Amino acid sequence: MKTARKNKVKFLKNQKGQGMVEYILLLVVVIGLVMAFKKPITDKFNEITNKTTAGMDAVVQ
Numbered sequence: 001m002k003t004a005r006k007n008k009v010k011f012l013k014n015q016k017g018q019g020m021v022e023y024i025l026l027l028v029v030v031i032g033l034v035m036a037f038k039k040p041i042t043d044k045f046n047e048i049t050n051k052t053t054a055g056m057d058a059v060v061q
Contacts, residue, residue, distance in 0.1 A: 034041065
């Protein structure tokens with residue numbers, strides 16, 4: 001009887017898989033945020049690349 005209880009306590013204290021679950025949940029949150037803000041992120045990226053391209057064109061000419 002004591003062995004079964006010790007095994008249950010040992011099982012409940014085992015946290016080997018906890019780290020992987022946390023990483024997966026964090027990845028899901030990041031992907032969700034990127035998908036939710038895809039348009040503003042894309043617009044800002046395009047704005048920055050256009051400014052960079054315009055600046056480089058001014059230097060080359």
